Amino acid sequence: MIKKKESSLGDYLDTIFKHRKLILRNVIIIALTAVIISLLLPQKFTSTATMLPPNPEQEAMFGFMPAMLSGNISGMLGGMVPGVSTPSDLYAAIMQSSKIKREIIAKYDLKSVFEAKTMHDAYKILDEITKVDITPEGIVSISITYKDKYLATNIANSYVEELDKFNTETATTLGKRYRIFIEKRLEETEDSLTKAEEMLREFQEKHRTVALDLEIQSAIETFAKLRSEMILLEVKKGAFGSSTGISNPYITNINNQLRELKKQLAKIESGGNEQNINEFGAGFAVPFTELPQVSLEYARLLREVTVQIAIYELLTQQYEQAKIMELKDTPTVQFLDKAGVPERKSYPKRSLIVVFAFFLGIVANIPLVFFLDYLADIDMHPEKHTYAVKFKTNISHDIKELKNFLKKVFTSREP
Numbered sequence: 001m002i003k004k005k006e007s008s009l010g011d012y013l014d015t016i017f018k019h020r021k022l023i024l025r026n027v028i029i030i031a032l033t034a035v036i037i038s039l040l041l042p043q044k045f046t047s048t049a050t051m052l053p054p055n056p057e058q059e060a061m062f063g064f065m066p067a068m069l070s071g072n073i074s075g076m077l078g079g080m081v082p083g084v085s086t087p088s089d090l091y092a093a094i095m096q097s098s099k100i101k102r103e104i105i106a107k108y109d110l111k112s113v114f115e116a117k118t119m120h121d122a123y124k125i126l127d128e129i130t131k132v133d134i135t136p137e138g139i140v141s142i143s144i145t146y147k148d149k150y151l152a153t154n155i156a157n158s159y160v161e162e163l164d165k166f167n168t169e170t171a172t173t174l175g176k177r178y179r180i181f182i183e184k185r186l187e188e189t190e191d192s193l194t195k196a197e198e199m200l201r202e203f204q205e206k207h208r209t210v211a212l213d214l215e216i217q218s219a220i221e222t223f224a225k226l227r228s229e230m231i232l233l234e235v236k237k238g239a240f241g242s243s244t245g246i247s248n249p250y251i252t253n254i255n256n257q258l259r260e261l262k263k264q265l266a267k268i269e270s271g272g273n274e275q276n277i278n279e280f281g282a283g284f285a286v287p288f289t290e291l292p293q294v295s296l297e298y299a300r301l302l303r304e305v306t307v308q309i310a311i312y313e314l315l316t317q318q319y320e321q322a323k324i325m326e327l328k329d330t331p332t333v334q335f336l337d338k339a340g341v342p343e344r345k346s347y348p349k350r351s352l353i354v355v356f357a358f359f360l361g362i363v364a365n366i367p368l369v370f371f372l373d374y375l376a377d378i379d380m381h382p383e384k385h386t387y388a389v390k391f392k393t394n395i396s397h398d399i400k401e402l403k404n405f406l407k408k409v410f411t412s413r414e415p
Helices: 009-018 020-040 056-062 065-070 087-095 098-107 119-129 149-207 214-241 249-270 293-327 350-380 386-412
Strands: 045-051 130-134 140-146 335-337
Touching (some): 087 140, 098 119, 140 149
Antiparallel strands (some): 045 140, 130 140
């Protein structure tokens, strides 16, 4: 039995040194090939524009925007908006919407520039050269990487400009719709308040003064607050529900809030056997339905006046906000840094490509020289490599048969 000699580190180094010229030649060829390829690759430039996160006033506007975005524009945004968590996320989602991209493609005739056959192809290419990032602080950046550095700069700045235009148009449309609904509700509330005050005055003149317990007065104030919040939610639902679908998460959330408020109002009306400290307005000892007849009538009249006053005050505040939104023409987006024309290319990184190719050549050639050395050892000492010799013989035989078969096929086709 032939004892197999174990290889040492010196043997490995000797093999590498023996084939040093081959390794060096291959590494130089690979490195030169990488240099040529890197020179042939088209240069690309990256231009970046950054925006500050929305200020509190703008965030108040975004509080109304989801209703519109979830309806008519949700298809435009491709379903991105329902998952947003901050106004900065909403910025990013809107900028990547088909509406904004369509405006930019038309503005710079990108369909022709990109040599795209369809608008879908133009969208796809624009997505490939665009990158949107959001920092933990909420700063949004839009980067464009393209071979034309001037076009890349213009596109990056246009994204921000189109976002501002979209926000302004949305706020104006939304504010107008909201103002119209509130105006109508304010007129109704003003009439209801006048009638309620008149009925309370007539009751007081008839029955003189009726004293109410402090707890009942507190219940009335709580009832008025809850009722005014209900009215405001109904106004928002009416303002936005007509243009949105049944599955609109904004409307669904309003419906859930309305159900909870109705439960609390019912508890104040009729009382409850169990108290829940987490339920706002619940737990009054004497419900309205258990008051004496005169006190009950007085409490209801006083409650109606208090409710109408609370609703009127709340709607008046919302009405002023809606008018501001409708007339607002100030920029909604603030540049932190406008995109500038890049002075250096961002791609290709030629030095990095060459260095990577150099080390790749070394790593790839070391196994190669060991394989070549193994083949040479098979030829010199076939008795030590019986399985390898058998495999080599079979491969040679198969190749020979394939050559003969192909020769017969081509020979038979000759005239």
